[in-house]
Amino acid sequence: MIRTRAADDRADPVSLIFGSCRDATPDATGDRLPPDALDAFARRLMADPQRADLRPDLIVLLGDQVYADQPSAKVRHLLRHRRANGHAGPTDQVGSFDEYTKLYLESWHDPEVRWLLSTVPSAMIFDDHEIIDDWNTSVSWRADIARQPWWAERIAAGLASYWVYQHLGNLGPAELAADPLYQKVTTVDDATELLHDFGRAVDAASGLPVEFRARRGPHPGGRAGQPLQPGADPRPSCDAARRRVELVRRSGARRLRPPGRRLVAAVAHAAGDPPPRGVERAQGRLAVTARRGPRREDPPRVRSRALGGVHPVVRRARRAVPAARRGPAERAGERVGAGDAFAAPASISVLSGDVHHSYVARAFFGAPTSTPVMQLTCSPVHNQVPAFMRPFMRLSWSGTVARAVRSLARAAGVRKPGWTWSRLAGPYFGNAVSTLRLAGRQATVRVEGTDRNGDLFEVATVEYPG
Numbered sequence: 292m293i294r295t296r297a298a299d300d301r302a303d304p305v306s307l308i309f310g311s312c313r314d315a316t317p318d319a320t321g322d323r324l325p326p327d328a329l330d331a332f333a334r335r336l337m338a339d340p341q342r343a344d345l346r347p348d349l350i351v352l353l354g355d356q357v358y359a360d361q362p363s364a365k366v367r368h369l370l371r372h373r374r375a376n377g378h379a380g381p382t383d384q385v386g387s388f389d390e391y392t393k394l395y396l397e398s399w400h401d402p403e404v405r406w407l408l409s410t411v412p413s414a415m416i417f418d419d420h421e422i423i424d425d426w427n428t429s430v431s432w433r434a435d436i437a438r439q440p441w442w443a444e445r446i447a448a449g450l451a452s453y454w455v456y457q458h459l460g461n462l463g464p465a466e467l468a469a470d471p472l473y474q475k476v477t478t479v480d481d482a483t484e485l486l487h488d489f490g491r492a493v494d495a496a497s498g499l500p501v502e503f504r505a506r507r508g509p510h511p512g513g514r515a516g517q518p519l520q521p522g523a524d525p526r527p528s529c530d531a532a533r534r535r536v537e538l539v540r541r542s543g544a545r546r547l548r549p550p551g552r553r554l555v556a557a558v559a560h561a562a563g564d565p566p567p568r569g570v571e572r573a574q575g576r577l578a579v580t581a582r583r584g585p586r587r588e589d590p591p592r593v594r595s596r597a598l599g600g601v602h603p604v605v606r607r608a609r610r611a612v613p614a615a616r617r618g619p620a621e622r623a624g625e626r627v628g629a630g631d632a633f634a635a636p637a638s639i640s641v642l643s644g645d646v647h648h649s650y651v652a653r654a655f656f657g658a659p660t661s662t663p664v665m666q667l668t669c670s671p672v673h674n675q676v677p678a679f680m681r682p683f684m685r686l687s688w689s690g691t692v693a694r695a696v697r698s699l700a701r702a703a704g705v706r707k708p709g710w711t712w713s714r715l716a717g718p719y720f721g722n723a724v725s726t727l728r729l730a731g732r733q734a735t736v737r738v739e740g741t742d743r744n745g746d747l748f749e750v751a752t753v754e755y756p757g
Contacts (some may be wrong), residue, residue: 292340293410296348304730308332310723311353311418311644312671315363315397326745327673328724332688333403335747336411338736347726350411352642354418356457357394358386359449361420366393380441382563384423387444388486391452418645422449427497447490454489461520585636637732638663644670649725649738650682650717656710663756667711667736676720688718716751723750732757 297303313329362370367383370390381384383396399405417691419426423445425434435443459473467473472489476482553557639662647670654664676684685694721740724747728735734755738745 292356292529294343294346304728306347306726306728307349307351308347308501308724308726309351309353309667310643310669310672312355312420312647313352313398313673314358314671315394323401323672323674325722326741327401327404328739328747329407329672329739330403331741331745332724332739333407335743337403337406338466347411350413351405351411351642352415352457355420355645355671355674356417357398357418357527358390359391359394360423363397363465366390366397373584380445380665381439385445386441386448388452388483390446391448395452395456396544404750411638414610417453417457421453422446428751443491443659446494450490450493451486454486473603564727634650634660638665638728638734638735640736641666642727643668645673647671647676648718648720649723649750650719650750651715651717651738652712653756654710654712665736665755667725667727668717669723669738671722672724673722675722681720684720685718688714717755719750743744 309329313327314324339345345392362383362385366385370380370382370385373390374380374382378387385391399408423436425432454472459467462470462473472485473487479485546631641664641695643666648667649669651665651668661754716738719738719740723738723740725739726737728737735752736755737752738750740750742748
């Protein structure tokens with residue numbers, strides 16, 4: 292059963308569920324992970340499908356829908372068989388479009404999840420594990436990975452499979468009709484080369500300076516005449532029940548070269564464009580969907596006189612601990628904190644994942660603002676943090692550690708941000724799914740985890756300030 296909204300739904304509440312990092316189901320992988328939160332949410336809806344208040348208007352999956360670099364035992368068995376028969380690629384990671392299809396089949400063949408995706412609208416972005424861990428962390432990383440003989444095929448296949456399995460579902464009929472790549476793919480017998488050319492073009496663009504990319508011509512996956520956007524993301528946005536959702540893929544939209552290295556090169560509406568129609572309607576509110584939590588400015592590069600460049604140890608450290616770069620929450624917050632006209636929304640919600648724990652935080656700008664900027668992080672949907680790491684992650688939330696890190700940042704010449712973050716709930720380390728509910732100018736976020744029986748329970752509920 293597919294429920295639709297009324298023609299005039301401006302007075303109706305809007306809700307969306309979100310989360311990231313979903314490993315394949317245990318019966319397919321053999322992993323002993325805690326129960327799947329998305330699976331649990333689907334079962335709750337299936338148990339009482341007539342209750343409209345339980346059904347969200349949108350599912351937003353924030354990345355790591357599949358793990359190309361950490362496949363299940365079942366897929367690894369397939370890869371060993373293919374490598375033994377002459378198929379090129381890494382022995383323990385996928386390397387071709389055909390192998391990517393096995394990942395998506397395994398991840399979404401779960402009956403409850405298939406039912407959920409078939410009855411509730413969804414929007415998806417992808418993160419590093421759909422390609423490879425720490426994807427695009429630095430210029431040196433790109434140079435090193437390019438030396439791998441299997442990488443060219445891997446990156447083209449990964450981006451092409453994202454376009455097929457995730458991006459197309461974000462587009463409505465009119466947007467599909469205007470998409471030149473979609474039109475070409477649907478009019479040829481074999482679209483393999485078209486999709487590989489698309490993947491190669493997107494990856495090539497992500498390694499160029501942002502200023503040059505903007506002049507490179509039409510986007511291979513965008514609307515006719517649309518310029519190539521920073522990060523080469525295929526127009527990642529959608530309207531959800533009169534609210535605008537901006538999808539910002541972190542890994543493919545980075546500015547890697549100094550000066551001004553950034554986690555995300557640009558966020559359209561958070562960068563000063565006129566508010567979208569979702570903001571202007573129904574006392575609307577803007578939901579900016581990002582990939583990571585609050586970040587600091589990128590630290591200066593550490594050079595070695597002997598080597599005349601960045602020391603290899605420093606390079607490895609920067610990759611192991613992702614470099615601090617300004618994200619969309621910070622740039623949106625700057626405009627709100629400065630009293631910019633962009634502060635028209637009732638609130639700004641930054642939906643994040645990836646960090647394998649869930650929390651709610653609010654930004655403070657030193658002076659009262661009418662628009663609260665909230666960081667809503669939900670991760671993982673189905674994975675887990677090793678037990679030995681949890682105490683260190685909890686410690687990282689302490690005020691003492693935060694003050695020490697700020698002191699180190701100042702000593703390194705990092706600019707002090709014009710705001711601070713205050714944690715309102717969390718951290719929670721179990722599998723979870725979160726719900727953001729918007730009713731007029733009011734908003735509430737609820738984080739739910741899974742118990743041993745695979746049922747959902749409330750972890751925290753936070754009401755936005757009025």
